[in-house]
Amino acid sequence: MDVEVNMEQKTLTVLQEIEFFNQSEDTLTSIVLNDWNHAYSSKTTPLAKRFSDEFYRGFHLAAEKERGSTNNLNISTANKSKLSWERTEKNPDLVTVKLDKKLAPNQKIVLHLNYIVKVPIDDFTHYGYTERSGMYLRNWFLTPARFENHAFVEYNNLNLDDIANAVCDFDIILRITKNFELTTDLDEEKTTLFESFSFYKLKGKNRTDFSIFLEPKSSFRNFKNSSVEVLTNIRGHKADEIQKAIAIDKVVNFTHNLVGKTHYEKIIVAQADYDRNPFYGLNQMPAFLVPFQDEFLFEIKFLKTYLNNYLKNNLKLDPRKDNWIYDGIQVYTMMRYIDEYYPELKMTGRISTFKLFKGFHLLNIDFNEQYSYFYLLMARKNLDQPLSSPKNTLIKFNEQIASKYRAGLSLIYLDNFIGNSSVSNSIQQFNALNTKKICGANDFETIIKSSTNKDINWFFKTIINSREIIDYKFSNVTKTKDSVSFSLKNKTNTFVPISIYGIKNDTIVFKKWLEPQKNDSIYTLERNQANKIIINYKNEVPEFNLRNNWKKLEGFFPNSRPFKFTFIKDLEDPYYNQIIYAPILTYNLYDGLSPGMRFHNRAILNRPFVYDINPTFATKSNMITGSAIFMLNKDYRDNSLFSVRYSISGNYFHYAPDATYLKINPMVLMQFRNDDYRDNRKQLLLFRQVIINREKSEIVIDSSLQDYSVFDAKYINSRTELTNHISFVGDVQFSREFGKISTELQYRKLFEDNRQLNLRMYAGAFTYNTSNSDFYSFALDRPTDYLFDYAYLGRSSETGIVSQEFILAEGGFKSKLTPSYANQWIATLNGSYSIWNWIEAYGDIGVVKNTNQKEKFLFDSGIRLNLLTDYFELFFPIYSNKGWEISQPNYNEKIRFVITLNPDKFIQLFTRKWF
Numbered sequence: 001m002d003v004e005v006n007m008e009q010k011t012l013t014v015l016q017e018i019e020f021f022n023q024s025e026d027t028l029t030s031i032v033l034n035d036w037n038h039a040y041s042s043k044t045t046p047l048a049k050r051f052s053d054e055f056y057r058g059f060h061l062a063a064e065k066e067r068g069s070t071n072n073l074n075i076s077t078a079n080k081s082k083l084s085w086e087r088t089e090k091n092p093d094l095v096t097v098k099l100d101k102k103l104a105p106n107q108k109i110v111l112h113l114n115y116i117v118k119v120p121i122d123d124f125t126h127y128g129y130t131e132r133s134g135m136y137l138r139n140w141f142l143t144p145a146r147f148e149n150h151a152f153v154e155y156n157n158l159n160l161d162d163i164a165n166a167v168c169d170f171d172i173i174l175r176i177t178k179n180f181e182l183t184t185d186l187d188e189e190k191t192t193l194f195e196s197f198s199f200y201k202l203k204g205k206n207r208t209d210f211s212i213f214l215e216p217k218s219s220f221r222n223f224k225n226s227s228v229e230v231l232t233n234i235r236g237h238k239a240d241e242i243q244k245a246i247a248i249d250k251v252v253n254f255t256h257n258l259v260g261k262t263h264y265e266k267i268i269v270a271q272a273d274y275d276r277n278p279f280y281g282l283n284q285m286p287a288f289l290v291p292f293q294d295e296f297l298f299e300i301k302f303l304k305t306y307l308n309n310y311l312k313n314n315l316k317l318d319p320r321k322d323n324w325i326y327d328g329i330q331v332y333t334m335m336r337y338i339d340e341y342y343p344e345l346k347m348t349g350r351i352s353t354f355k356l357f358k359g360f361h362l363l364n365i366d367f368n369e370q371y372s373y374f375y376l377l378m379a380r381k382n383l384d385q386p387l388s389s390p391k392n393t394l395i396k397f398n399e400q401i402a403s404k405y406r407a408g409l410s411l412i413y414l415d416n417f418i419g420n421s422s423v424s425n426s427i428q429q430f431n432a433l434n435t436k437k438i439c440g441a442n443d444f445e446t447i448i449k450s451s452t453n454k455d456i457n458w459f460f461k462t463i464i465n466s467r468e469i470i471d472y473k474f475s476n477v478t479k480t481k482d483s484v485s486f487s488l489k490n491k492t493n494t495f496v497p498i499s500i501y502g503i504k505n506d507t508i509v510f511k512k513w514l515e516p517q518k519n520d521s522i523y524t525l526e527r528n529q530a531n532k533i534i535i536n537y538k539n540e541v542p543e544f545n546l547r548n549n550w551k552k553l554e555g556f557f558p559n560s561r562p563f564k565f566t567f568i569k570d571l572e573d574p575y576y577n578q579i580i581y582a583p584i585l586t587y588n589l590y591d592g593l594s595p596g597m598r599f600h601n602r603a604i605l606n607r608p609f610v611y612d613i614n615p616t617f618a619t620k621s622n623m624i625t626g627s628a629i630f631m632l633n634k635d636y637r638d639n640s641l642f643s644v645r646y647s648i649s650g651n652y653f654h655y656a657p658d659a660t661y662l663k664i665n666p667m668v669l670m671q672f673r674n675d676d677y678r679d680n681r682k683q684l685l686l687f688r689q690v691i692i693n694r695e696k697s698e699i700v701i702d703s704s705l706q707d708y709s710v711f712d713a714k715y716i717n718s719r720t721e722l723t724n725h726i727s728f729v730g731d732v733q734f735s736r737e738f739g740k741i742s743t744e745l746q747y748r749k750l751f752e753d754n755r756q757l758n759l760r761m762y763a764g765a766f767t768y769n770t771s772n773s774d775f776y777s778f779a780l781d782r783p784t785d786y787l788f789d790y791a792y793l794g795r796s797s798e799t800g801i802v803s804q805e806f807i808l809a810e811g812g813f814k815s816k817l818t819p820s821y822a823n824q825w826i827a828t829l830n831g832s833y834s835i836w837n838w839i840e841a842y843g844d845i846g847v848v849k850n851t852n853q854k855e856k857f858l859f860d861s862g863i864r865l866n867l868l869t870d871y872f873e874l875f876f877p878i879y880s881n882k883g884w885e886i887s888q889p890n891y892n893e894k895i896r897f898v899i900t901l902n903p904d905k906f907i908q909l910f911t912r913k914w915f
Contacts, residue, residue: 032152039093039157040068046156052722068120162319236298247299260431291349331408371405380606473548501537502530589794590654592620642673659697739767755834765825777821780811806896815860822848873898
């Protein structure tokens, strides 16, 4: 390639020659080139859709000049015969070159290309140009895709760093303006400085990709030892250059000894690469709160990034299909590194030494234990996926955290079971094999199996290629002074080796690996004075439930767990029954500010049985109020029926200044999910019986309807991403006084010009209605909420600011029009459209029908300030059936607002991109 860099225009002008050698057994009529830079060219590419799917707004809102593209592409043969090529709408980041004659096996063809690369801003992926006038160039040029199994590997750029390039030799001339410095992992053969530009000649052999950094002044420091030259700009907080050099030398030598020799003399370890894949947990904390010394922070960041780049350079795997091998070796090496140099380190560093936090299980687990808990976080949500799943099919949390960690844990598990450093030796052999050929998962499996006489088929069948969960427990435990006998109950029928430990006063007195083939086999082991036996004590096996793993061999109540009160949320401690408590504060107009205490067992990991009790003291009514819920969760791992939740809840608050309500709500919630876990579609079936007891109020007109019960069945089908949202709700309700059916359809679309359209249709009808009140009627603008589902600030108020609260339900009107209710049927359409940024125009139309009255057509319109959809919005009515409302008296009383005070709902804004 001959590349001229224009830093002002953010473009690269490329003259390129590709000598393509057909080493396959197939005769080729076309060649596929990866052009991943063109994935940034529009808001409809697979990359753009991926961003939308993960609720990343930056790309969709970006200006045209900030996006990248490949332009003015011309392709010809060596004799200057022009070749045709195509991109498809499905694959805009692939170029298929049509050959003018067939290319037989062992033949070569030379392609000449010229094109202009528009480099994107680095805000999207950390690749591209920076606002500081530098560039990080990666995946920017056209290069042949890998050819295997009689076809080119056609992968779209999905920001997964898994481009499948063919192995190439590179010969590059690069020209940049003189006031920029170059850093690269290619070999710099020649550098010439001219008056206005710098001329670089770069080479690389047997590579699939490379990195180029262009900066006004290079931020990289050079460290070199006997193994490799390292160029890094990883930020080290306050670590000095000597500490950095020591850390780098430790990491390089440890990797060399455990994984094998690097195939290249130079490796780049960039801060941008770390930012793409940080050490989760550390990256979420402000710098002044990070509980580790500065030199360790630099060391762990460098270790993670060095291993990632080292493995991506050395192993010629299919990075999408065989990604678990990259992840597994990386995390395996990191865990072995911590075991070697920091065996006593806790996950929370020096915080674990504070006496104030001694009771927190989360703050006292070993550093390497955190990997298991991150995997369990997804397994307990029933969202874990097989390790062998292609990288593009993984949920974001699995792709970046849980599956990565489980892959490393699995290799640790296998290594501990086989022994004799077999896994480390196999990794070294596999690394060496990659210098000779392109490898795959089958090669890795063959090498590992050849390193042991033990049967390890279970490892690949169960641990790698399935999402079966492991859960052993003891049964039929008996003991003598010298021995202990027991059987193992396999709760999931997933038979894999399991470790058994004997413990005496926190000291391991024996360890034994068992290979159960069926339930209830009896095992007898020497006791060695153990007073406790524990399954999987060191958490070597990625087990689903650790709470049933131990048996005391002494004491009157050998396995009773003492109760332990824990402040705020914690990890579940297998040796205690935790009761978690925390102060809470609620508010409504009639109870006022209500401080209280929350008691629950909602640990960080999901549990099958959950209770949550929230007593509060209402300062305004001077009485005890509150809520409680008890839930039983049942997950189905290989079924479209994803989970079933059985629950019963209760609420006791004021619904008027002088009257309380008690709501009892037994419920069954069924959730369905597609096989594609990345699909944001959610389907729910809900069945509940809502039992209400209301005190009679002297203020509220319809308080004569005191005690009632309603059966409610609801179906919800929704799919949400950044640019599109569609949902359907069908609802059926029956009680002694009424029966009704209703349906709601919502559609939201964010267009390419960043304008947004919101549409909602609602229709409902009574099947029978014997009530003389509008309490159960369909509401045009403010539902009576007889099921007490909505968190109204003042549900019975007809005046004052709280009466202007808006909840999008039933009719969905913003203006208060007459008739306000419909006791026969209702049909409405609500819509809004962007004017500028978060300012929208809204309009509602609808028809309501009441008994003995003619249908009435109603409408309203106005301005919506959509500051945060569904969380904080303001509505300013302008024109409706009432005329020009904006010119009418007391206009401030017509303004409506949406506000969400529930912190759990706000948290969903930040977690939805992960799950």
